[in-house]
Amino acid sequence: MxxxxxxxxxxxxxxxxxxxxxxxxxxxxxxxxxxxxxxxxxxxxxxxxxxxxxxxxxxxNDPRTGKLPLHIDVNATDRDQDAELERLLALGARPADVGQTGTESWHVLADPEGNEFCLLHTRLQPI
Structure with missing residues (x-):
């Protein structure tokens, strides 16, 4: 188990x-x-x-120090990555720099409190 x-x-x-x-x-x-x-x-x-x-x-109320040791990855289910990126930015996400090169197939974003998450390229089927 x-x-x-x-x-x-x-x-x-x-x-x-x-x-x-x-x-x-x-x-x-x-x-x-x-x-x-x-x-x-x-x-x-x-x-x-x-x-x-x-x-x-x-x-x-604990202050956050540095990059999170764990982050969330998300994938679009009903649109392509570019359209989902626009939607997430409109919701309040913002681009984040964690040292990526710019050639990645994913986008690194931060939620409204600065917690990093990634929007991956592959479109998944909804559950």
């Missing part, structure tokens, strides 16, 4: 803002809130425990 990733937890200054951003990026909905201010978002039909992990936006 093996483990499965069920949720990813991202410490952030503004869980509301990031929950709204990542919900739009991933097509997720709010699944719940905790007393500590955490907001869990996930797929609208399956929620927690489905084939896709949920995302927990957890409030934190």
């Amino acid at each position: 093996a483990c499965r990733i069920s949720e990813l937890v991202l410490d952030c200054a503004d869980p509301e803002r990031l929950a709204a951003f990542w919900s739009e990026v991933l097509g997720y909905v709010e699944l719940g809130r905790e007393d500590d201010g955490s907001i869990q978002i996930g797929p609208p039909d399956t929620g927690f425990g489905g084939p896709q992990p949920t995302l927990v936006l957890s409030p934190s």
Whole structure:
């Protein structure tokens, strides 16, 4: 038997803002809130425990130092990479420089709090 990733937890200054951003990026909905201010978002039909992990936006005042040791990669499901890049930038993502050469097939972006993520080239089938 093996483990499965069920949720990813991202410490952030503004869980509301990031929950709204990542919900739009991933097509997720709010699944719940905790007393500590955490907001869990996930797929609208399956929620927690489905084939896709949920995302927990957890409030934190700890300052971020340097590049994240872990980042999220996303792939478009219903458009090409260029169209998805335009959509993500319109949602509030911004280009990020983590030392890429410019010849990569992916785009490095940052969410509204500066957390890096990559938009990969391959278009995937929706789940």
